[in-house]
Amino acid sequence: MRTLFVLAVVAVAAYVGYPYLTMYWLDRALLTDDQKSLEQLVDFPRVRADLKADVNAQVLGKAQEIKEKRPILGTFGQALTELFAPDMVDSAVDGMVTPEAILNNPTVVEHRKEDESFADFVTYAFFAAPTRFTFDLKDPEKLDSPTVTAVMALDGFRWRVVGVDLPPLGALLSKVP
Template sequence: MKARWGLTILAFLLVLLGGYLVLSPYWALKGLQAAIERRDPAALEQYVDFPRVRASLKADLNAAMVKELEKAQDDPFMALGMIFAGGLVQALVDALLTPEGLASLGTGKDPEQASLEEVRQWRLKLQGLSRAYVHHKDDPQTGLVMERQGLRWRVVRIVYTP
């Protein structure tokens, strides 16, 4: 009889754990959306790993600039433009890492023009037990990569096509 109760309790705990593993990224997404809509930097900090996102976004933007520069090797004005564009990378990163900037992802709008309510149009795709991809319903190519960090989920990368 005790073994039967033990198995029942174990099965119940496994179902709870499975439910948590499946539902926790959706709860994190709801929290992220609420933090953006409220423009709450403290709450946003809980859902976004800002140092990691900044580093990956800068690397992606710099790589895109190098790629463009390689395409236009014979154009001296392009090279000069890329030198000045290097200084703009930090400004672009700073603009994207705001509630308005995050809300504008996938909308095709500038951060100043996007409505914070756009985050309600985000969709989540699980990519395993520790990774998820969040994107605007109209643009699956631009989005946020979330990873499990302990028991919580945080944005660790922005997938953005400049």
């Protein structure tokens, strides 16, 4: 009976600790320029599809807001947005959400040169559901930087990043120099 209890405690501890270990592996993959590990830890096609849907919805929603404020000009702008934005967003996401692009991101390269962990970017990390784990990321050097939430899901017997929840586009664009 005692052995069964110990096994249960070990199993629960392993289950609870595994997503944090996955976050550590992500950090190490970024710092060691390990593309293969990054591809195993991140479901890039799923993340790209999720981001495309989110960004397109935000862009089209913003166009709708402008249309309501300025009916004539807004209608023209909304039509152009609906025509061109989805392809532009898809191309941008396809180019930026790849293992190569992430590993060559200036912030990642800078941290790699200094062998400085990304742990200070994490502001929150915990289970959202039994098979979903989220962690919030924020630039620690810029107090007004927006928070980006990464979503991991239990995929078989491993945790993988399957989505990224961006803040509203206005929050992101207002921080661009």
